[in-house]
Amino acid sequence: MKPKLFLAPMEGVTDWAMRDLLTDVGGIDQCVTEFLRVTDNLHSDEVFYKNCPELLTGSRTRSGTPVFVQLLGGKVEPLVRNAVRAQELGALGIDLNFGCPAKTVNRHDGGATLLKFTDRLYNIVKSVRDAVPKQTPVTAKIRLGFDDPTACLENAKAIEAAGADWLTVHCRTKTDGYKPPAYWEWIAKIKEVSKIKIITNGEIWNLEDYKNCAAIAQTEDYMIGRGALRNPFIFKQIKELHHQEQPTYQEIKILLPGFFNSSSNYVSAPFAVARTKGWLKQLAFTAPEFNELFDELKVITKPLEFRERLESL
Numbered sequence: 001m002k003p004k005l006f007l008a009p010m011e012g013v014t015d016w017a018m019r020d021l022l023t024d025v026g027g028i029d030q031c032v033t034e035f036l037r038v039t040d041n042l043h044s045d046e047v048f049y050k051n052c053p054e055l056l057t058g059s060r061t062r063s064g065t066p067v068f069v070q071l072l073g074g075k076v077e078p079l080v081r082n083a084v085r086a087q088e089l090g091a092l093g094i095d096l097n098f099g100c101p102a103k104t105v106n107r108h109d110g111g112a113t114l115l116k117f118t119d120r121l122y123n124i125v126k127s128v129r130d131a132v133p134k135q136t137p138v139t140a141k142i143r144l145g146f147d148d149p150t151a152c153l154e155n156a157k158a159i160e161a162a163g164a165d166w167l168t169v170h171c172r173t174k175t176d177g178y179k180p181p182a183y184w185e186w187i188a189k190i191k192e193v194s195k196i197k198i199i200t201n202g203e204i205w206n207l208e209d210y211k212n213c214a215a216i217a218q219t220e221d222y223m224i225g226r227g228a229l230r231n232p233f234i235f236k237q238i239k240e241l242h243h244q245e246q247p248t249y250q251e252i253k254i255l256l257p258g259f260f261n262s263s264s265n266y267v268s269a270p271f272a273v274a275r276t277k278g279w280l281k282q283l284a285f286t287a288p289e290f291n292e293l294f295d296e297l298k299v300i301t302k303p304l305e306f307r308e309r310l311e312s313l
């Protein structure tokens with residue numbers, strides 16, 4: 001059976017323009033927005049539309065891939081109100097972020113810090129689950145724990161008991177940060193104590209990693225983040241295991257002008273210049289030609305000139 005593949009939410013990276021591009025390349029079954037931070041208030045509709053422009057197109061990317069809205073926060077009542085509003089605006093599902101390691105977020109009682117409090121995870125998931133219509137999935141994303149990976153066992157059980165539809169597990173603790181490896185072996189341990197559907201996440205950079213991860217985790221679903229930036233074709237490669245060739249510089253470079261243009265529309269042209277340069281840096285890990293291109297483009301600041309150079313590629 002083919003796996004179901006998720007594009008990871010990545011704040012400042014997998015925004016609307018990147019989701020649009022990657023789902024157009026293909027192989028992605030599901031996206032999640034960058035986190036929308038919830039403190040005390042209900043966000044305005046504009047904020048929801050900015051976080052998830054796909055709300056205006058049936059909560060799907062232009063190529064038809066469903067997008068869930070991700071909320072991050074520690075207070076039950078505001079999370080409930082924002083989840084309900086997101087659903088009213090058309091979100092196909094609500095994902096709750098309990099994995100963010102950022103210091104400012106954790107200091108304000110959001111993200112991975114909640115992994116220390118199983119009862120709070122339960123309350124948040126249960127309250128959001130009870131508040132949005134049954135047919136709207138409510139899902140959660142965790143790390144293995146804050147500093148103790150065994151926390152994932154009780155946390156997964158609580159999230160299941162609270163009624164979540166599925167659980168994404170980034171197989172590292174908050175203290176591990178982004179340091180390799182990802183401990184995929186914890187997925188089997190979670191499956192011993194919980195029946196919740198699990199999406200395995202962390203350190204899948206290429207086909208080989210996927211095969212190793214799948215052999216260990218043995219889930220039906222996988223989520224990929226940074227690997228997709230270095231190889232936009234990774235989802236397709238996994239889906240069509242016969243298509244094992246690494247994409248060439250030629251195949252990837254033609255994606256750049258489209259990304260720049262949609263980024264310019266979504267944010268602003270100067271910001272799109274910065275975003276495209278950031279992506280080029282990631283692509284430089286895939287093909288050395290991108291390094292040369294980055295060196296050439298990094299000095300260009302005028303959007304018009306930047307666009308012309310991309311279009312001449």
Ligand SMILES: Cc1cc2nc3c(=O)[nH]c(=O)nc-3n(C[C@H](O)[C@H](O)[C@H](O)COP(=O)(O)O)c2cc1C
Pocket residue numbers: 008009010011012013033034035070097099100141170201202203204223224225226227
């Ligand atoms: C720059 C960046 C931003 C991220 N933002 C989010 C986010 O908004 N919500 C979330 O749940 N995870 C976020 N993550 C974590 C990723 O979704 C994912 O769990 C992590 O990168 C591990 O997967 P990977 O090894 O495939 O990249 C972010 C990661 C990075 C590198």
